[in-house]
Amino acid sequence: xxxxxxxxxxxxxxxxxxxxxxxxxxxxxxxxxxxxxxxxxxxxxxxxxxxxxxxxxxxxxxxxxxxxxxxxxxxxxxxxxxxxxxxxxxxxxxxxxxxxxxxxxxxxxxxxxxxxxxxxxxxxxxxxxxxxxxxxxxxxxxxxxxxxxxxxxxxxxxxxxxxxxxxxxxxxxxxxxxxxxxxxxxxxxxxxxxxxxxxxxxxxxxxxxxxxxxxxxxxxxxxxxxxxxxxxxxxxxxxxxxxxxxxxxxxxxxxxxxxxxxxxxxxxxxxxxxxxxxxxxxxxxxxxxxxxxxxxxxxxxxxxxxxxxxxxxxxxxxxxxxxxxxxxxxxxxxxxxxxxxxxxxxxxxxxxxxxxxxxxxxxxxxxxxxxxxxxxxxxxxxxxxxxxxxxxxxxxxxxxxx
Numbered sequence: 001x002x003x004x005x006x007x008x009x010x011x012x013x014x015x016x017x018x019x020x021x022x023x024x025x026x027x028x029x030x031x032x033x034x035x036x037x038x039x040x041x042x043x044x045x046x047x048x049x050x051x052x053x054x055x056x057x058x059x060x061x062x063x064x065x066x067x068x069x070x071x072x073x074x075x076x077x078x079x080x081x082x083x084x085x086x087x088x089x090x091x092x093x094x095x096x097x098x099x100x101x102x103x104x105x106x107x108x109x110x111x112x113x114x115x116x117x118x119x120x121x122x123x124x125x126x127x128x129x130x131x132x133x134x135x136x137x138x139x140x141x142x143x144x145x146x147x148x149x150x151x152x153x154x155x156x157x158x159x160x161x162x163x164x165x166x167x168x169x170x171x172x173x174x175x176x177x178x179x180x181x182x183x184x185x186x187x188x189x190x191x192x193x194x195x196x197x198x199x200x201x202x203x204x205x206x207x208x209x210x211x212x213x214x215x216x217x218x219x220x221x222x223x224x225x226x227x228x229x230x231x232x233x234x235x236x237x238x239x240x241x242x243x244x245x246x247x248x249x250x251x252x253x254x255x256x257x258x259x260x261x262x263x264x265x266x267x268x269x270x271x272x273x274x275x276x277x278x279x280x281x282x283x284x285x286x287x288x289x290x291x292x293x294x295x296x297x298x299x300x301x302x303x304x305x306x307x308x309x310x311x312x313x314x315x316x317x318x319x320x321x322x323x324x325x326x327x328x329x330x331x332x333x334x335x336x337x338x339x340x341x342x343x344x345x346x347x348x349x350x351x352x353x354x355x356x357x358x359x360x361x362x363x364x365x366x367x368x369x370x371x372x373x374x375x376x377x378x379x380x381x382x383x384x385x386x387x388x389x390x391x392x393x394x395x396x397x398x399x400x401x402x
Contacts, residue, residue, distance in 0.1 A: 013304065013332055014339075024300045025340035027293025028377055032344025033351060035290075035376070040352035040363045042278070048361035063240045065090070065226040066262035067253060082226055083252045090226055093242045095234030100227050111204055114179060118164040123197050125161065128204035129213040133188070139169045140188035148209040153216075156188035158205035160197050177206075182216050184208070195358050202360060225262055290376065293340075294384040301333050301388035312392055326393035333385025334378060341377020345370065 014021045067081040082101070090099035110129045115122050133143040133156050143156050155177055157165075162172035169189040177184045194203035228243060230236040240261055247259040305312075312325055349363075356363040 007331060007335070009328060009332075011335060014336055017304075020300060020303075021336060024293075024296050025336060025343065027296050028290070028337050028340030028380065029344040029347060031290035031293050032341050032377055033348035036345050036348025037351045037355070040349060041355060041359070044352075044356065044359075044361050044363040046276070061230045061232060061236055063228045063230060063236055063243075064262035065228065065240070065243060065247065065259055067251075067257055067259055069253070069257035071256065081253060081257075085252050086247055087226060089246050089250055090228060090243050093239060093246055095231050095239040096243065097229040097231045099229075101225070110210070114206070116161075116165070116177075116179075123164060125158075125197055125205040126202060127206035127208060129208045129210045131210050133190075133207050135188075135207070136191040136193075138189050138191050139173045140186070142188055143207055143209055148211050151212045151215050152209060153182065153184045153212060154187040154209065155184045156190055156207040157186055158190050158194075158203075159192045160195075161205050162186070162189045164197065180217060194360055290380060294380045297333055297337060297380065298384040298388060300336075301329060301385050302391070304332070305329065305388050305392040308392075322393040326389045329389035329392050330382065330385050333389070334381035337377045337381030337384075338374070341374055341380075344377070345374075 065082075069081065087099050087101070090096055111126050112129075113124060114127055115124045117123075130143065131148045132145050135142070135156065137156075138159055139162075140156070143154065146152070147154055157172065157177065159169045162169045165177070166172040166175055172186050172189055175186050177186050190207075194201050194205075197205065228240070230239045244259050244261065248254055251259055315325060315328075352363045
């Protein structure tokens with residue numbers, strides 16, 4: 001029997017039992033759509049984060065030192081990981097031209113990161129220091145130049161922060177916001193345009209008056225990373241080793257963690273690996289539903305075999321081999337799950353695209369997601385149709401006639 005005839009017969013059988021075929025495919029469609037949605041969003045997030053990290057320029061004479069705390073309590077506290085004392089230690093090392101904290105300007109804006117408590121959870125968000133705000137408000141007023149010049153301790157917060165702290169934007173107005181032992185009054189609540197608080201949200205969610213911030217906290221800096229400029233006549237790697245040794249022996253936080261070189265390439269590699277493992281884990285959990293769908297395919301194929309005993313007998317009587325019968329039912333199961341896989345892929349990408357409208361990054365289809373949809377669905381069709389197909393192939397012509 002030619003492959004063309006086998007494929008035509010397979011699609012004919014599927015269309016003959018439309019309702020049953022459709023219900024069987026639903027499990028495949030849902031399972032594949034779930035996996036594709038997770039993978040597509042995960043890949044979009046990874047691409048966005050890697051692009052942001054990769055945009056930082058590298059210079060062989062510029063090195064960065066970071067601090068890795070032993071305790072997560074220190075990581076999520078307002079305690080500075082490195083201080084002016086650490087800068088002084090770094091500057092004393094031979095070969096160091098200059099040592100400064102990492103710049104905080106992002107797209108021309110002065111931004112930083114802070115952590116605040118919402119119930120028992122610690123939430124990390126970005127903040128911005130600015131002379132006056134021009135954001136869409138849902139409650140209260142904007143920060144103005146008078147707040148800036150008079151060192152007024154007021155802030156504007158995003159409505160997501162307001163909900164996390166006081167359950168609603170309305171109740172947050174004129175309430176206190178504590179940062180580094182200083183209490184600010186919330187005078188405005190900005191409309192949220194960047195989505196929920198989380199790792200993918202890089203927008204500013206709190207606004208401080210610039211001069212007020214500098215009066216109480218000093219110039220904005222990233223106290224988590226020290227940037228070293230090494231003199232061209234010195235080996236930058238050797239200078240880095242000496243700096244780390246000096247900080248490890250005399251650094252402010254030496255008893256609470258370790259000082260190490262911060263390499264953006266390593267950070268990108270580590271982040272990519274972490275996200276890939278997370279995507280695989282979540283996709284595996286979602287993919288368990290495909291096993292249930294596969295059992296449904298097997299059940300349908302067994303029913304199909306039992307209903308078509310006469311057809312199998314006629315094919316065998318006309319010279320059809322057991323191999324041809326087996327191929328016939330295998331192709332039917334394969335075609336059924338392939339259609340379900342393609343449909344699930346399309347549905348998953350539509351869902352991912354819709355979700356991406358409320359996320360700060362785009363979702364792009366790629367070869368990996370297409371391969372998952374077609375490969376997994378095809379594998380399910382072959383694996384779960386094999387036993388019913390083998391059962392059909394083993395039917396004895398004499399037994400069928402009886």
